[in-house]
Amino acid sequence: MINLAQRETKLMVAVHGWSGILLGLLLYAVVVTGTAAVFADEIGTWSAGHVATQSAFARPHGKVIERLGAQTPSKYREAVDLFETGDHDLGVFFHRHETDAAGNLISRGVFYRLDEASRVVEQRPATNEEVFGATNDNALSSFLVETHVRLHVPNPWGLLLTGILGLAMLVAAVSGLLIHRHLFKDIFTLRRAAKPVLFNRDRHNVAGTWSLPFAFVLAFTGSFFSFYGTVGIPIVAMAAFGGDVEALNETVYGNPGKPDARPAAMSGTDRAFADAIRRAGDAPTFAAIENFGRADAKLTTYHPPSEGGLAPISLLYEAGTGAFVQVKPLIGQRPSTGGTLAAIMSPLHFGNFAGVLSKGVWFGLGFAMCYVIYTGLRLWLVRREAEARSLDWLSRSVVVVGLGLPLALLVTAAVFLLTKPLDTAVYWVPTGFVLASLALIVAGAVWSSAAAYARALVLWSGLAMLALPILRLVTGGPGWSTALTASQPVIVALDCALLLAGGWMTWQRLGSHLRSGRSDRLVLEPAE
Amino acid sequence: MLLTVISFAITAAALGALCLGDPKRRRTARLDGAAHSSAARRMLVVVGLLPGAALLLAAHGAGFLIWLGGSAIFGWLLTMGAAGRTNPSAK
Numbered sequence: 001m002i003n004l005a006q007r008e009t010k011l012m013v014a015v016h017g018w019s020g021i022l023l024g025l026l027l028y029a030v031v032v033t034g035t036a037a038v039f040a041d042e043i044g045t046w047s048a049g050h051v052a053t054q055s056a057f058a059r060p061h062g063k064v065i066e067r068l069g070a071q072t073p074s075k076y077r078e079a080v081d082l083f084e085t086g087d088h089d090l091g092v093f094f095h096r097h098e099t100d101a102a103g104n105l106i107s108r109g110v111f112y113r114l115d116e117a118s119r120v121v122e123q124r125p126a127t128n129e130e131v132f133g134a135t136n137d138n139a140l141s142s143f144l145v146e147t148h149v150r151l152h153v154p155n156p157w158g159l160l161l162t163g164i165l166g167l168a169m170l171v172a173a174v175s176g177l178l179i180h181r182h183l184f185k186d187i188f189t190l191r192r193a194a195k196p197v198l199f200n201r202d203r204h205n206v207a208g209t210w211s212l213p214f215a216f217v218l219a220f221t222g223s224f225f226s227f228y229g230t231v232g233i234p235i236v237a238m239a240a241f242g243g244d245v246e247a248l249n250e251t252v253y254g255n256p257g258k259p260d261a262r263p264a265a266m267s268g269t270d271r272a273f274a275d276a277i278r279r280a281g282d283a284p285t286f287a288a289i290e291n292f293g294r295a296d297a298k299l300t301t302y303h304p305p306s307e308g309g310l311a312p313i314s315l316l317y318e319a320g321t322g323a324f325v326q327v328k329p330l331i332g333q334r335p336s337t338g339g340t341l342a343a344i345m346s347p348l349h350f351g352n353f354a355g356v357l358s359k360g361v362w363f364g365l366g367f368a369m370c371y372v373i374y375t376g377l378r379l380w381l382v383r384r385e386a387e388a389r390s391l392d393w394l395s396r397s398v399v400v401v402g403l404g405l406p407l408a409l410l411v412t413a414a415v416f417l418l419t420k421p422l423d424t425a426v427y428w429v430p431t432g433f434v435l436a437s438l439a440l441i442v443a444g445a446v447w448s449s450a451a452a453y454a455r456a457l458v459l460w461s462g463l464a465m466l467a468l469p470i471l472r473l474v475t476g477g478p479g480w481s482t483a484l485t486a487s488q489p490v491i492v493a494l495d496c497a498l499l500l501a502g503g504w505m506t507w508q509r510l511g512s513h514l515r516s517g518r519s520d521r522l523v524l525e526p527a528e
Numbered sequence: 529m530l531l532t533v534i535s536f537a538i539t540a541a542a543l544g545a546l547c548l549g550d551p552k553r554r555r556t557a558r559l560d561g562a563a564h565s566s567a568a569r570r571m572l573v574v575v576g577l578l579p580g581a582a583l584l585l586a587a588h589g590a591g592f593l594i595w596l597g598g599s600a601i602f603g604w605l606l607t608m609g610a611a612g613r614t615n616p617s618a619k
Contacts, residue, residue, distance in 0.1 A: 187603070188550040190611035191557075203608075210604040214597060310589040344589075351597075354590045357529070361597040368604055 009179055016175040020376050021394075023168040025401045026151070028373045030165050032405055033148040034222075035366030037141075038351055038359050039494075044141035046494040047416055048087070049477040051486035052116065055283030056090035057082075057301075062270035064118045065092055069266060069292050076109035080289040086137050089121070090114040093131050094292065097246060104155075105245055107131075139425035140416040143433065144409070149225075152430070156230040163226030169219035172376075176208055183209055196382045204375040211368040218369065221349035255316060256333050260296035268322025269299060275324055276301040280313045289319050300328060305353045311343040374402045396453070400444035403457035404437070410464040411436035417468070417475045459509040465502025469495040532591035535579030539599045542576030547606050557611075 004012065036043065044050070069077060078096040085091035095109025111131050113122035134142035150158025177183070187209050190202045208215070237248045266289070277283050280303035291297045297319035305312055314328040331339040347353035351362025377398045384391055415432030419425045440457075447453035472495070473479060483491040547553065549564030564572070576599075583592040 185552055188547045188553040188607050188610065189556055190607050192611050194556075202611075206607050207604055210600045210607070214600065305590065308588045308590050310593070348593075354594060357532075358590065358594055358597075361594050361601065364601040365597050368601065 003181070004178060012175045012179045016172055016179060017380055019168050019171050019175070020373070021380050023165055024373055024377050025397065026161075027165045027169055028370060028377075028401055029151065029405055030148055030162055030222075031366060031369045031373060033144050033409070034218075035363055035370060036409065037144045037148045038363045038366060040141040040145050042356075042359075042490045042494060043144065044138050045488070045490045046472070047140045047413065048137045048420065049472070049491070050087040051478050051483055051488045051491075052088040053487050054088060054116075055277075056084045056088050056114075056116075057273045057283045057287065058277060059090070059116060059118070060270045061090050061092075061114055061118050062267065062273075064114060064120070065269055066266045068092060068112050068120070069094065072110050074293075077292040077294075078290075079107070080292045081107075081131075082287040082289070083285075085113060085135070088116065091131065093126070093128075095128070134426050134429075136420060136423050136425045139420070139429040140413055143412065143429045159226045159230045163223045163230070166219045166223030166226060169215060170223070173212060173215040173219060177212065180205060180209065196385075197379070200375060200379040200382045204372060204379050207368050207375065208372045211365055211372060214365045215369060215372070217348055218365070221345050224345050225349065252331055255290055255298040255300070255328075257296055257298070260294065261291075262295040263293060264295040264297065264320045266293060266297060266319050268318060268320050271322030272299050272317035272319070272324075273301065275322065276303065276315045276317070279315060279324070280304075281306055292319070295320065298325070305347060310347050310353050311340055312346065374398070377402070392450070395450040396444050396447075399450045399454045399457065400441055403454055403461065404440040404444060407457055407461045407464060408433055408436040408440055410461060410468065413468055414464065414471055417471050417477070421476055455509060458505055462502045462505030462507075462509060465498045466506060468498050468502075529591075531583065531586070531588060532594050535583055535591065535595045536598045536602075538579045539576045539595065540602050542572045543599065543603050543606060546572045546576070547603075547610050553610065 065080075065082075069080070072094040076094040076096055079094075081091070081093040081095070083091045083093075090113070092112040092114065093107070093109060094112075095107040098106055098108050100106050107128035109126065111122070111124055111126040112120050115121045134146070146152060148162075150162055152158065153161055180186075186202075186205055188206075190206050191198055193199075194202070233245060233248065234243075237243055237245045241247045241251070269289070273284070273287070280301070282303050284301040284303050286302040287299060288302075289297055289299045299317040299319040299322075301315045301317070303313040303315070312330075314330065316325040316328040317323060318325060329335045329339040330343040347358075351358045351365075381391060381395050381398065412429055412433040415436075416425050416429050419428040419432075444450075444453050447456070478486075478488075478491060480492050480495070483489070546564070546569060549562075549568065551563035553559075554561070554563045580592060580595055580599075583595055
């Protein structure tokens with residue numbers, strides 16, 4: 001129990017309420033898309049119909065990578081990024097670091113894509129933005145992540161905006177903790193049959209109290225990621241490296257050893273990947289080769305945390321021979337507390353440290369955050385019911401964003417399924433989202449009441465969820481037997497989740513509609 | 529994984545017992561029967577927290593976070609579910 005003086009409590013209530021009402025809708029958009037993005041990889045697999053399960057790093061691509069290095073202009077052999085793309089194909093991006101006209105550090109070079117038989121199925125000059133941006137295959141998951149990370153606002157403003165929203169969430173969590181006098185006493189108290197203000201307060205408090213530790217963790221780590229590149233790195237570079245970000249990166253993330261520019265064969269990659277998979281217990285999610293084709297070339301592999309661990313694993317190899325050098329800390333050359341703290345920021349935010357189980361828990365926590373924000377906004381409105389007419393626009397806005405945004409995302413998923421076979425998903429996914437959002441905003445403005453619109457949105461969302469698995473199959477997605485035969489349970493699991501959630505929501509709405517219809521008839525009986 | 533699941537199951541059972549005997553919940557829902565005493569509630573809180581402490585002592589960071597997050601979600605859903613069964617005539 002926290003005791004504040006009455007004046008301070010009033011101040012905290014005002015801070016809590018106004019920070020929520022001013023930034024709550026934007027914060028809700030970030031949290032909703034973040035909750036969905038916890039399963040971005042799985043959504044990518046489901047939506048694109050990927051059935052391959054063997055990691056591209058487990059296949060021997062070494063000779064082809066060496067040949068591609070020989071045919072790539074030498075200026076682009078400064079570094080090579082290796083990552084999975086498409087249905088477990090291998091993306092190979094030979095590049096050098098440059099500063100563009102706006103002063104931003106970019107990578108420019110040649111991108112290759114290798115299929116499972118190591119055939120080059122794509123080859124083009126590209127920048128890092130093009131290589132790691134949305135493709136026809138991953139347009140949906142990429143859209144979700146992009147919305148969560150920067151709300152589609154250009155850099156650095158988008159990151160700054162989401163960073164500020166993370167700080168607002170921290171402010172709301174701290175002020176909520178301070179104004180809630182009976183944090184533990186009320187933890188099981190939810191009075192469904194009470195007056196609207198009390199009921200809304202209870203459901204906001206209960207969800208907020210249970211998820212409070214994670215509100216801090218998710219808000220802090222989210223702000224960390226937003227401000228890390230936009231504020232943190234430039235400030236450190238200015239203070240210690242005369243503004244040279246590349247020098248900072250080299251010092252903080254660079255590899256140990258003396259430069260040796262003599263040409264050397266790069267025949268150790270397959271051996272290094274096999275060893276890395278054995279040491280880390282899992283295939284890399286990303287790998288990078290520095291100074292490709294030189295005697296001092298180093299290969300770094302990046303893996304998920306080991307069983308029971310939180311920090312991701314990085315291993316360093318000699319690229320020429322495949323000899324293991326050391327376990328590489330995220331920051332610096334030697335393990336440090338700062339390096340470990342920086343390394344666990346990512347698993348703490350994304351919940352990707354223990355496979356589907358930790359992701360499922362993080363999804364649930366994200367859902368709880370959405371619930372806290374939505375019920376908080378509802379509570380603010382219910383408390384001001386007397387001014388209902390003047391706040392009707394806000395009430396409608398809360399419904400449009402709170403229930404309309406998830407529906408718009410479901411429509412966007414449908415748009416992806418329809419346009420992916422036409423190779424136009426990159427254009428139509430954001431366009432579909434904007435059109436769906438506009439339609440839902442207009443409908444929200446003209447609907448008879450916010451409450452009636454909320455009921456309609458729940459029903460439409462339920463129906464959309466039920467329709468998505470069918471649409472996936474109709475547009476050429478793999479069936480359940482194909483997915484299960486290929487040991488790809490993700491597709492079946494997401495189909496089932498959509499059918500269950502959609503069925504439940506539809507039943508809730510139609511069931512209550514039928515019940516109210518039945519009770520109307522019962523009331524009419526005596527008059528008849 | 530097994531350690532995490534067992535830890536979560538113990539905490540979930542403790543949370544269930546705490547919820548059933550929670551004095552304020554029983555009072556506001558006008559339920560018959562006695563609520564837990566303070567001593568009983570304290571004991572249940574300790575039982576509920578012990579698995580988390582065990583995971584921390586075992587340096588099982590991932591298990592600890594899954595346990596903590598899972599328990600938070602379970603507690604929330606439990607409270608929502610228990611409220612659904614409370615006396616609707618208490619309007």
